[in-house]
Amino acid sequence: MPKRILQGRVTSDKNEQTVTVLVERRFKHPLLHKTVRSSKKYRAHDETNQFKVGDMVRIVECAPISKTKRWTVLTDEAASA
Secondary structure, rough: OOOOEEEEEEEEEEOOOOOEEEEEEEEEEOOOOEEEEEEEEEEEEEOOOOOOOOEEEEEEEEEOOOOOOOEEEEEEEHHHH
């Protein structure tokens, strides 16, 4: 089964080797037929601490790294491979 890849904005980089990524999704409300914005924060593993607040990043599912980390930041080198 393929791993999910999400795109979002880094909201925090205060922890060592961890970034918090805010992922926003848009969908049409089933009854009101209005576009609704819903967001969720994910903690992602950033091995080299290269991403800062405000960066747009892509994250990919991985095996659990810690209690809260289940995602890894996808770097440009990993995306092309």
